[in-house]
Amino acid sequence: MGYVDFVHPGYKPGKSDLICLFRITPAKGISMREASGRVASESSNGTWTDVSLHDERIVRLGAKAFETKGSFVKIAYPIGLFEPGNMAQLLSSFAGNVFGMKAVSGLRLEDVAWPKKIISSFMGPQFGIKGIRKIFRVYDRPLTATVPKPKVGMTSDEHAKTGYEAWMGGLDLLKDDENLSSQSFNKFDRRVEKSFRMRNLAEKQTGDVKSYLVNVSAETNEMLRRARLVKKIGGEYVMVDAITVGWSAVQTLRDECEDLGLAIHMHRAMHAAMDRNPMHGVSMLTLSAISRLVGVDQLHIGTVVGKLVSPKKEVTDIQDKMVSKKSKKILNQNWENTKPVLPVSSGGLHPGLVPDVMRIMGSDIVIQAGGGIHGHPDGTRAGATALLQSINAVTQGVSLADYAKSHIELRKSLEHWGHLKPV
Amino acid sequence: MGYVDFVHPGYKPGKSDLICLFRITPAKGISMREASGRVASESSNGTWTDVSLHDERIVRLGAKAFETKGSFVKIAYPIGLFEPGNMAQLLSSFAGNVFGMKAVSGLRLEDVAWPKKIISSFMGPQFGIKGIRKIFRVYDRPLTATVPKPKVGMTSDEHAKTGYEAWMGGLDLLKDDENLSSQSFNKFDRRVEKSFRMRNLAEKQTGDVKSYLVNVSAETNEMLRRARLVKKIGGEYVMVDAITVGWSAVQTLRDECEDLGLAIHMHRAMHAAMDRNPMHGVSMLTLSAISRLVGVDQLHIGTVVGKLVSPKKEVTDIQDKMVSKKSKKILNQNWENTKPVLPVSSGGLHPGLVPDVMRIMGSDIVIQAGGGIHGHPDGTRAGATALLQSINAVTQGVSLADYAKSHIELRKSLEHWGHLKPV
Numbered sequence: 091m092g093y094v095d096f097v098h099p100g101y102k103p104g105k106s107d108l109i110c111l112f113r114i115t116p117a118k119g120i121s122m123r124e125a126s127g128r129v130a131s132e133s134s135n136g137t138w139t140d141v142s143l144h145d146e147r148i149v150r151l152g153a154k155a156f157e158t159k160g161s162f163v164k165i166a167y168p169i170g171l172f173e174p175g176n177m178a179q180l181l182s183s184f185a186g187n188v189f190g191m192k193a194v195s196g197l198r199l200e201d202v203a204w205p206k207k208i209i210s211s212f213m214g215p216q217f218g219i220k221g222i223r224k225i226f227r228v229y230d231r232p233l234t235a236t237v238p239k240p241k242v243g244m245t246s247d248e249h250a251k252t253g254y255e256a257w258m259g260g261l262d263l264l265k266d267d268e269n270l271s272s273q274s275f276n277k278f279d280r281r282v283e284k285s286f287r288m289r290n291l292a293e294k295q296t297g298d299v300k301s302y303l304v305n306v307s308a309e310t311n312e313m314l315r316r317a318r319l320v321k322k323i324g325g326e327y328v329m330v331d332a333i334t335v336g337w338s339a340v341q342t343l344r345d346e347c348e349d350l351g352l353a354i355h356m357h358r359a360m361h362a363a364m365d366r367n368p369m370h371g372v373s374m375l376t377l378s379a380i381s382r383l384v385g386v387d388q389l390h391i392g393t394v395v396g397k398l399v400s401p402k403k404e405v406t407d408i409q410d411k412m413v414s415k416k417s418k419k420i421l422n423q424n425w426e427n428t429k430p431v432l433p434v435s436s437g438g439l440h441p442g443l444v445p446d447v448m449r450i451m452g453s454d455i456v457i458q459a460g461g462g463i464h465g466h467p468d469g470t471r472a473g474a475t476a477l478l479q480s481i482n483a484v485t486q487g488v489s490l491a492d493y494a495k496s497h498i499e500l501r502k503s504l505e506h507w508g509h510l511k512p513v
Numbered sequence: 514m515g516y517v518d519f520v521h522p523g524y525k526p527g528k529s530d531l532i533c534l535f536r537i538t539p540a541k542g543i544s545m546r547e548a549s550g551r552v553a554s555e556s557s558n559g560t561w562t563d564v565s566l567h568d569e570r571i572v573r574l575g576a577k578a579f580e581t582k583g584s585f586v587k588i589a590y591p592i593g594l595f596e597p598g599n600m601a602q603l604l605s606s607f608a609g610n611v612f613g614m615k616a617v618s619g620l621r622l623e624d625v626a627w628p629k630k631i632i633s634s635f636m637g638p639q640f641g642i643k644g645i646r647k648i649f650r651v652y653d654r655p656l657t658a659t660v661p662k663p664k665v666g667m668t669s670d671e672h673a674k675t676g677y678e679a680w681m682g683g684l685d686l687l688k689d690d691e692n693l694s695s696q697s698f699n700k701f702d703r704r705v706e707k708s709f710r711m712r713n714l715a716e717k718q719t720g721d722v723k724s725y726l727v728n729v730s731a732e733t734n735e736m737l738r739r740a741r742l743v744k745k746i747g748g749e750y751v752m753v754d755a756i757t758v759g760w761s762a763v764q765t766l767r768d769e770c771e772d773l774g775l776a777i778h779m780h781r782a783m784h785a786a787m788d789r790n791p792m793h794g795v796s797m798l799t800l801s802a803i804s805r806l807v808g809v810d811q812l813h814i815g816t817v818v819g820k821l822v823s824p825k826k827e828v829t830d831i832q833d834k835m836v837s838k839k840s841k842k843i844l845n846q847n848w849e850n851t852k853p854v855l856p857v858s859s860g861g862l863h864p865g866l867v868p869d870v871m872r873i874m875g876s877d878i879v880i881q882a883g884g885g886i887h888g889h890p891d892g893t894r895a896g897a898t899a900l901l902q903s904i905n906a907v908t909q910g911v912s913l914a915d916y917a918k919s920h921i922e923l924r925k926s927l928e929h930w931g932h933l934k935p936v
Contacts, residue, residue, distance in 0.1 A: 133692075134665070135663040135664050135665045135666050136663070136664075137662040137663060137664065137883055137884035137887075137888075147666060148663050148666040148667075151663075151665060151666045151698070170696065170697060170698060171665055171692070171696065172696065173694045173695050173696050173731075175732070176694055176695070176730070176731050176732065176735075177732075177757075178694075178730045178731060178732075178754055178757040178758040178759075178762075179692060179694040179695075179730060179731065179754075179757075181757040181782075181783055182691045182692045182730065182754045182757045182780075182782040182783065183692040185757075185783055185786065186691050186692060186754070186757065186782030186783050187691065187782055187785075187860075189783065189784075189785035189786040189789060190784070190785030190789060199786075239560040240558040240559070240560060240571050240574075241558050241559075241560065242557070242558045242574060242594055243558050243570060243571040243574040244571075268605045268609055268610065269556075269594070269602060269605045269606040269609060271596045271599055271601075271602040272596050272599070272602075273593065273594065273595065273596050274593060275574075275593060307599070307601040307602060307605065307761070308596075308599050308601060308602065308761065309598070309599065309600075309601075309761050309764040309765055309768070310733040310761050310762055310764070310765040311765055311768070312599075313761060331601055331602075331604075331605045331609070333759075334600070334601040334602075334604040334605045334608075334609065334759075334760065334761075335601040335759055335760070335761035335762075336601075336756075336757075336758055336759005336760055336761055336762055336763075337757065337758065337759055338730070338731065338732050338733050338736060338757075338758035338759055338761075338762035339601075339733055339758075339759055339761035339762045339765070340759075341732040341733070342732055342733040342734055342762070345732070345734070357605075359604075359605040359609030359610055360604055360605065360608055360609050360612065361612075361613070362610075362612035362613030363608065363612040363622075363787045363793070363794045363795050364786045364787045364794065366612060366613060366793060367790055367793055367794075370786070370789060370790055371786045371787065371790075371794075372786050437610075460560055461560035465560075
């Protein structure tokens with residue numbers, strides 16, 4: 091079969107087809123039609139030369155490039171090409187060799203519409219937004235989190251003490267940084283033990299539920315051991331760097347967490363290596379859908395306003411993909427019974443930025459600040475309090491400037507980061 | 514600490530430092546010096562704002578941008594930042610958030626020089642090139658492999674029969690395609706059983722050693738189950754799509770394969786999503802070093818001459834990284850006792866291209882052809898024979914045109930793909 095056998099303008103995808111939306115930049119001398127056909131061929135069952143076996147049964151499994159608008163092409167894949175429940179296999183199919191083809195000079199997987207049979211083959215989030223809110227009994231405001239800073243270098247004791255200060259200042263969650271796992275200065279087992287001891291103390295003293303997102307990222311078996319330790323010691327969550335551990339390990343962790351009753355917080359470190367270029371790679375929108383399928387409960391999606399790149403439309407599209415029952419960004423997706431994923435806004439945030447974040451993303455989010463809390467002139471506890479005050483101001487419809495008049499921690503925070511002139 | 518605290522021109526890295534070579538495109542209005550400092554900061558222990566704790570102990574853990582040449586910057590990371598043996602943690606550090614920073618408009622991790630303590634914390638290849646050659650008792654020519662084509666759609670019986678034809682034609686290895694795992698048309702357990710039955714027959718009939726690269730890519734526990742089945746049924750190898758399953762699962766597989774005595778063949782599907790752009794992402798050179806550390810025995814590195822993008826210098830640099838005891842492309846690397854990885858050349862190859870491939874890559878490789886074998890006018894067995902004939906011609910220093918005079922399978926192959934005019 092040649093590439094033309096994989097181009098079917100006007101084809102109407104069946105309900106069980108998986109649809110990919112690609113942005114294609116054809117190589118020099120290659121037409122859009124040829125490039126689309128070659129991508130569909132390489133990502134399904136074509137090969138570069140004619141081979142003997144190509145009966146009806148084989149032809150039926152071919153992908154079909156069926157709609158082109160400018161540089162955007164939709165390709166439909168028969169579900170028979172895939173092993174349901176195997177994310178590595180799915181990606182090796184439509185997001186594998188195609189990125190290295192000579193027929194394209196750029197190729198970006200913008201979005202995927204997953205058929206029901208694939209959706210139901212993955213576990214999806216165990217808790218979802220409702221389940222997470224139930225843990226904290228907090229229903230009317232964003233949840234809050236902080237990462238100790240400096241991100242690495244603290245001892246287990248310092249880490250736990252920083253957590254205690256943050257919890258006492260009003261935050262719900264302590265979180266490990268993405269590059270903190272088990273280093274000599276702060277070993278995993280010791281950190282978990284110390285931090286949960288302080289967590290228990292903070293819960294007792296405040297009467298509120300507090301928790302800790304423990305980074306278990308490691309080789310799979312060691313990761314599962316760490317997750318079990320978190321459960322044993324009384325934790326509610328594990329955190330995982332999903333891109334650097336990889337989807338097979340995340341699937342395994344999700345499976346284990348079902349038994350353990352632990353929620354999964356996903357950090358996306360390394361995502362921008364493949365999603366930043368608008369003309370090549372895999373979009374964060376696609377990665378967020380994969381995260382929901384595989385079944386994390388929380389996922390970082392950017393801030394629009396902080397230190398990392400994240401345009402507004404991209405962030406709100408991703409949020410729609412994560413939380414809607416029927417998401418419409420960019421391809422239509424019926425999520426069936428898959429629970430939503432709680433979006434986490436983080437990256438250079440401080441209390442002065444909270445109104446922007448909540449205006450853009452609403453209340454069903456986790457607001458996470460690191461330096462924006464620990465860098466407060468009066469330290470971590472005051473910084474945590476300032477973050478809560480900022481959220482309360484927005485929730486009550488009061489401007490930060492007004493609210494700061496009667497809330498000194500917020501005032502100092504706003505002054506410190508230039509959102510309010512010192513009195 | 515500000516970004517300037519992470520810029521140390523003239524710093525001499527210590528033996529235990531890990532060195533990253535980045536290519537940086539600073540964002541508009543940002544100097545190279547600032548961009549370098551910000552990358553070093555974000556990938557070690559800096560944060561965007563001043564925080565209270567920054568004593569000598571913390572400062573010591575900071576990364577140091579120490580050498581700039583044009584857009585290339587070397588950054589030294591104190592080993593204390595890392596958890597040895599945890600690839601996810603290493604990547605989340607120096608190949609994590611940095612790709613999404615606003616301070617850069619492009620960032621590419623070109624190469625990493627790994628210190629001895631990190632090298633020795635990973636398992637490395639179990640077999641290496643010598644060990645693989647010993648399996649086959651083949652020491653004087655490239656090993657040979659083929660993937661049944663069409664790549665997906667065949668039944669288990671057809672797949673096994675194609676393998677039999679290829680083995681009988683002279684090939685050493687049958688290989689699953691990267692998107693074939695366990696689909697309804699060809700279930701894993703059945704394929705393994707059928708294929709090894711034909712393998713045993715081909716061994717008996719030829720007196721040669723034959724083997725099969727079985728794609729076990731899946732959720733980690735299922736992947737291990739599949740690996741154990743391969744062992745039980747008499748296999749020598751598993752194959753894994755390392756990028757789509759992820760490094761934590763590959764580490765787990767490597768660990769299991771030590772016990773099972775199985776070699777690991779790595780396919781790199783999806784690598785080009787992050788390594789194709791010369792200005793952003795992670796280079797294949799870096800991915801190949803990671804593969805060697807984690808411990809695969811064979812790895813696809815391109816062809817220079819086939820259907821996928823792979824410039825000559827890139828391929829030979831990667832080969833140096835995979836096989837040398839002291840590799841010098843691009844950063845110097847002493848591999849200590851880590852065994853070499855056997856490079857696999859594949860992607861649109863046919864017998865007519867073998868002289869080019871061997872001239873560029875030598876004999877210590879696996880030459881893999883799919884369509885270039887099954888597309889032979891007389892079918893798979895003749896195609897396999899033609900590939901061996903082509904290798905023999907090169908080994909004996911005879912031109913393909915001359916060799917083809919007395920070898921009809923090669924002649925028909927060369928005629929078919931336009932490397933020889935029909936007589």
